[in-house]
Amino acid sequence: MCLAIPMKIESIEGQIGRASIPGGQYAARLDFLDNVKVGDYVLVHAGFAIEILDEAEALKTLEVLQEYERLSSEIPGRADSSGPA
């Protein structure tokens, strides 16, 4: 089961990050992340934050995805890891 939910860190106390999701908060373990800051979005799986969601990367991916709507007739060239050149 790889269900991992994005949660926003509201406060940090030692190894516990109090993270919010719509309608409530969850006390996530931060054992695997250094440099987590309040305000970060983390992916939480089985009670543990496994990664900080990179907002800049998410935006980049979205931009690329939205390009596909516009480039419907153009076939992408050699793709780098983010999408069409």
Next chain:
Amino acid sequence: MKDFLAKFRDERTARGLLRNIRQLAPSDRVYRLMEVCGTHTVSIYRFGMRELLPANVELLSGPGCPVCVTDLAYIDKAIALARREDVLLVTFGDLMKVPGSSSSLIKERGRGRRIKVVYSPIEALPLARANPDKKVVILAVGFETTIPAVLATVRQGQADGLDNLFLLTGHKIIPPAMKFLLQAGAARIDGFICPGHVSTIIGSRAYEFLAKDYHVPCVVAGFEPTDILQAVLMLLVQLRDGRSEVENQYQRAVRPEGNPKALAMMDRYCRTVDDHWRGIGIIPESGLRLRDEFGRWDINSVLDIQAEPTRAKAGPPRLGEAGCICGQVLQGLARPSDCKLFAKVCTPEEPVGACMVSSEGSCAAAYKHRRLED
């Protein structure tokens, strides 16, 4: 952030991706792309991805469901543990309904055995503290996304001085299974959609050996419909260009090096072993067990677990019944609908094979998302 996370489900974006996919997949060739993650299996069924893609782009489902590949002997051992007065079992929900040779955990709970379903293994710690006279045993089944969480629980238990916390280890790792399937060759895999959250832990670099040694393109994908479609597109581009590289579609969550702390933890606490995958057989170096110095956390080191002898044709008369092709389904060699028992004899209420029991199993997912036209 959560507003724009929703954009990964945008239907217009998906249509744009699909147009490009159709152009990249001329109908004179069939493209067989395999995912190896139960959550991908479910997403693909839930969003009707197979119906959206052109017919010559086939999505295969591999052995990405840890519960589906947990062997019968493990379940029987878990049941034997549950029946002991001095044991309290802690498990993820999905294992509850898996049939053992003659019972299941959910049946045992109905008979009064102490079995607690948890969302996080960390919940085992207060249970261990509150029940010092019991051996609290975590059923440690899962892939790399979950393994660090279980190990961190053990580490915390160590730090807290708990002496009644144990694991029944059944952890498996994914890349060796991918290699096994490529070596077997039968599934004719053209490309891998790599598991998003496993990759958060192991890193996208973990698949480089597959791309290099077997010339199979690999793309790490997120779980939203547009993530999966973009990954399919990226695989098709590689195939068109004759490349076999590892690419990362899930850049917002996956780094090439993965999560170093989690990886260090797995390396510190575990060693790899050859392991038995239900329906498939032994896959070399695909299981993780506790290193000897941490052996005291393994319940096998303190208890001699008397499980029932595993029946060759196991289960309440159903499991392994003639006609069950879970093994083939798990290797991408057959689809659930190819199985004669599917939805007729084998259903979630009366499962025959493991693929129908777990909510992330291919057959359970296929059954749940049957369409009115089917």
Next chain:
Amino acid sequence: MERITLAHGAGGTKSRQLIEKVFLPRFANPELCKLSDGAVLGLEGGNYAFTTDTHVIEPIFFSGGDIGKLAVCGSINDLVVCGAKPMWMSCGFVLEEGFNISELERIADSMASAAAAAGVKIVTGDTKVVGPGQADKIYINTTAIGQVVGGYKPKALEAGDKIIVTGPMGQHGSAIFNDREKLLENSELVSDCASLDWMVPVVTEFGGAIKVMRDPTRGGLGVILNELICGSSCGVEVTENALPVTAATRSLCELVGFDPFYLPCEGRAVIITWGDAAKDLVAALKSCGSGKDSAIIGSVLADSRNRVSVKTAFGGSRLLADTAELMLPRIC
């Protein structure tokens, strides 16, 4: 089927099988055999609905209510969905020796409050005490009578009928789960435990257009929709996005893999009406504060295989089985 299991109390297939095997043949009569939420009895002064409900919920005090409020509202709601105005109620208690009387008083206060708010009189009752361990603190049975008002009578379903729910689904189930497991902190998860008596004027007005009503308790909406089409030549298609679900319930469901279609409600109704009447009915429900989140969630269609299907995003779909996929014991 030799021994009782939790599944027999979960409100799905096994519950029905138990009733059909053990009780129906022995108690057989036309009113009982309809297996509705309440029995409608023809008396001299008109038609009356008669219902009973037993509550064994754990924990007895939960977010949004307690076993007392639940017991009173449960029977009231069964009457309302029979088209009746609830009027009188009995209550029977089974108490465990050692149970705190101050807690009993809190529960009785809740019951009095809920009954009064709905204009219901608790007119008779009974109390039994058993030894420690022979019951879990308190079990309550309520039995209630109400007069059928307006023209509502259950009618056969047809393709084109619309399905309406009166508010967010699964709140009770998610609140109870979180009260027990304490997964989410500072959460907005609160039971929807409430009386549906506010619906009586709307039911009176629209009685002729309403085909059937139910309150989706154990098993949730998924089980109820299957029950409603059983024996007909119809199926149901609902749209996932149209189902009202609170953000908190959605979060919990995502976290633990629950499906809001199978989480119980204790203050909602599901109503099937003639297609033409649906919009007006929803408007009428919404004009009552408690019904403000009412919504049309789908339609009835012709389907001899009696399937309930949900349209998901991207044209995906899934079928809803008639058994609750998860079983939360002692949920109501």
